Amino acid sequence: MELADKITSLKGVGPKKAAALKKINIHTLEDLVNHYPREYQDRRNPRSIASLREGETVLVRGKIILMVPSGFRGRRNLQLLVQDKTGELTVVFFKADYLLNTLKKDEVYEFYGKITEHAGRLQMTHPQFSVFEESSETPGILPVYPLTEGITQNDLRKWTREVLSLLSETEEILPERFLGEKRLCSLSYALRNIHYPEDPQRIREARYRLIFDEFFFLQLGLMAMKGRFQTENEGLSFSPAVKTEEFANALPFSLTGAQNRVISEIEEDMESGRVMNRLVQGDVGSGKTVVAAAAAYKAIKSGYQAAMMVPTEILAAQHMETLSKLFQPLGIRVSCLTGSLSQKEKKGIMEDLAAHRIDFVVGTHALLSETVSFARLGLVITDEQHRFGVKQRGTLQKKGQNPDVLVMTATPIPRTLAVVLYADLDLSAIDELPPGRKPVLTQCFPAAERDKVYSFVDREVSLGRQAYVVAPLIEDSEEIRARSATELYGELADYFKKKKVALLHGAMKQAEKDKVIESFSKGDTQILVSTVVIEVGVNIPNASIMVIENAERFGLASLHQLRGRVRRGAEQSYCCLVSDGKTELSKERLDIMCQTGDGFEIAEKDLLLRGPGEFFGFRQHGLPELKLADPVRHKSILEKAREEALLLLQEDPFLETPENKGLLHGIHRLYGALEELSI
Numbered sequence: 229m230e231l232a233d234k235i236t237s238l239k240g241v242g243p244k245k246a247a248a249l250k251k252i253n254i255h256t257l258e259d260l261v262n263h264y265p266r267e268y269q270d271r272r273n274p275r276s277i278a279s280l281r282e283g284e285t286v287l288v289r290g291k292i293i294l295m296v297p298s299g300f301r302g303r304r305n306l307q308l309l310v311q312d313k314t315g316e317l318t319v320v321f322f323k324a325d326y327l328l329n330t331l332k333k334d335e336v337y338e339f340y341g342k343i344t345e346h347a348g349r350l351q352m353t354h355p356q357f358s359v360f361e362e363s364s365e366t367p368g369i370l371p372v373y374p375l376t377e378g379i380t381q382n383d384l385r386k387w388t389r390e391v392l393s394l395l396s397e398t399e400e401i402l403p404e405r406f407l408g409e410k411r412l413c414s415l416s417y418a419l420r421n422i423h424y425p426e427d428p429q430r431i432r433e434a435r436y437r438l439i440f441d442e443f444f445f446l447q448l449g450l451m452a453m454k455g456r457f458q459t460e461n462e463g464l465s466f467s468p469a470v471k472t473e474e475f476a477n478a479l480p481f482s483l484t485g486a487q488n489r490v491i492s493e494i495e496e497d498m499e500s501g502r503v504m505n506r507l508v509q510g511d512v513g514s515g516k517t518v519v520a521a522a523a524a525y526k527a528i529k530s531g532y533q534a535a536m537m538v539p540t541e542i543l544a545a546q547h548m549e550t551l552s553k554l555f556q557p558l559g560i561r562v563s564c565l566t567g568s569l570s571q572k573e574k575k576g577i578m579e580d581l582a583a584h585r586i587d588f589v590v591g592t593h594a595l596l597s598e599t600v601s602f603a604r605l606g607l608v609i610t611d612e613q614h615r616f617g618v619k620q621r622g623t624l625q626k627k628g629q630n631p632d633v634l635v636m637t638a639t640p641i642p643r644t645l646a647v648v649l650y651a652d653l654d655l656s657a658i659d660e661l662p663p664g665r666k667p668v669l670t671q672c673f674p675a676a677e678r679d680k681v682y683s684f685v686d687r688e689v690s691l692g693r694q695a696y697v698v699a700p701l702i703e704d705s706e707e708i709r710a711r712s713a714t715e716l717y718g719e720l721a722d723y724f725k726k727k728k729v730a731l732l733h734g735a736m737k738q739a740e741k742d743k744v745i746e747s748f749s750k751g752d753t754q755i756l757v758s759t760v761v762i763e764v765g766v767n768i769p770n771a772s773i774m775v776i777e778n779a780e781r782f783g784l785a786s787l788h789q790l791r792g793r794v795r796r797g798a799e800q801s802y803c804c805l806v807s808d809g810k811t812e813l814s815k816e817r818l819d820i821m822c823q824t825g826d827g828f829e830i831a832e833k834d835l836l837l838r839g840p841g842e843f844f845g846f847r848q849h850g851l852p853e854l855k856l857a858d859p860v861r862h863k864s865i866l867e868k869a870r871e872e873a874l875l876l877l878q879e880d881p882f883l884e885t886p887e888n889k890g891l892l893h894g895i896h897r898l899y900g901a902l903e904e905l906s907i
Contacts (some may be wrong), residue, residue: 265436452883563589688802689773698758713759776804
C-alpha cells in the first residue's frame, strides 16, 4: 500500500463513500493521513459522577438503571439514569427510537460528552457511547475529525488506523540533520501521534513537526521560485539612460516621498538584469497607479511593452482613462482588452499588440487568452493581486522573455501574513497619502436609525454631493438575512423622489454597467445603489458619502476598500455603517472602522480577530493550504522555518544534493512542478 493510492483501495470505501470524502478533499491515502483531527477525546480515565462539573467534556462509566422514552413513535426522546459508585447522572437522547433496542437496562456503558445543567441537575446530552467490557483495551485518546454528510467518526478512525498500520515507515522528507538540530520528531512519529497519541505531550511534538513542515515547504517553494527567476543575468536590463524623473516631471502634480522611494526601488530592480518580482502595497488613494505608470514608462522608453491585468472591467476602464491622460502627452500608445469587446475589436487590439503598435495594454483575464501575444513584453503588472492566483500571474509572464513583474494591492496585508503569502516577491509599501486628503468621518448606526442616515444623505446630496449605498446581496434571499441592492434601490427611489437614483451590480451586462457608471461620473445620478462591484475601480471625486448596509456582513478589508471610494476629492467625506449585528465581535470590528482610517492597522486587527484562514484564502492565492499552521499564533515557528528555507537555498539553490531530493519531492507535491508556475 502506497500513500499515492486512491482512497477506494481501502476496504469499505465504495463509490458513495469516495464521493463523500471528495467533499472534504480526500482523494488518496495521503489526503486521508493529512486530514488531521480538530480535537481529541481523552478516554483513558473515566470520571466519577460525583466529581463532574458543568461545562466539562468527560468520559463516564456507569450502569443504566432506568430508561424512560417519551413522545410519539418515530420521534421519541430517550432519558437514561446512569449510576456509578458515587452518584447518578441523567443522559438524554432526542429522536432516539433507534436506541430503544440498542441500549439495555442493567448494562454498563461508557458515555463521552459535555456536562450541562438542566433544572438544577447535571446531565449529558447526545453523548457517544459504547458497551464497557472488562477485557477490552483502554480506548486511549481518540481523534475527532472534521466530517461531511455520509462519513462518520468511526469511518475515519477505522480507515486512518488501517492506513497507518499497513504503511511501512513513512519516507522522511527533511534532511536528517534537521531533525537533530531543530529537535523535530520523524514524519512517521508525527503522523502516528497526530491521529492516535498516547499522551498530550506526543500531540504537541507531532503538531510542532507538522506545523514546521507546512511553513517550511510553503516558504521553500516560494523562495525557490523567486530564486529561479532572479538568477544573475536571467532577466531584462532596462536602460539606465531612461529616467523615471522624466515621467514625474511631466505630471500635473508632485509625487509623495513614499511614491518616490518605491519608484527608486523599482528602477533599481529594472536596471539590475535580474527578473523583478516586487509587491507594492498601498492604502486606498495612496497613488499606486502612478507608481506602476512610472515603471511602465521606463520599460516602454527602453523599447519594451507593458501589460496590466486587473480583476474587473470597471477597474480596467478606470485605469485606461487614467493612464491615457498620463501617457498621451508622452507619445505612449495605450489600449484596453476585455472580454466584453466585440470579436472585431479584440482582433484589432491583438494584431496591434503583436505588431508593437500598442505600448501599454490594460486588461482583464482576457489577456491570458492563448490568442494574445506581444512583440516585446518587458513588464507585467497585476492589480489587486489577491483576485488572481499564482499560476494566472505566471501565464501572463510567459508571454514575454522573463519580463519584470510588478504586483499591486490596495488591500493592506499585515506583514506577518505578507511574508508567508509573498515570499516570492520583494515588498514595497506606499505608506503616505497625497497632501490635502481629509480622513473619512465614519460612524456606525443601528438599523433602527436608518432614517437618520437617509436624512443626512439627503442634506449632502442637496448641497451638490453624490452618495453610494452598498448592499451585501443583489437580490433578496430566504437563506441570508440581509438587505439586497434591488430592495434598497426600490426603497431609496421612493424615499428620494426628487433625486436621480441608479442601481449597479455584477449580474448586469457590461454595457448597462458602463451606462450607469458614466451617468454617476457625470453627476447626472446623485445616489448609486450597488453591491461590492464598486469596491475597486470607481473613481468619482464628487462622491462624498458611503452608506454600507448590513456592514457586519463585510470583512474589514472590504469595508475599508468601500470607504476608500469617497476619499477621492477635496471635500469632507463620510462613511455610515448600518448594522444589524448583535454579537460583541461584530461591534468590535465596526468600532475599529470608526476609530482608524489606517488600512495597515485595520488589517492587523482584522487578522487578530478572524485569523489568517478567513482573512486571506490560500487556495484563492494559488498556494498550498495551511491545515495546522497559523502565521499569528505560530509566529516563532514560522520565523524558524523561513530562516531554514533561506539558508538551505543559499547552500543548494536548485535542491540538487542527494539529501535534499526529498525536499524537491515535497515542493512538487504541494505546488506542482516549478516549471508550471514560472513566476
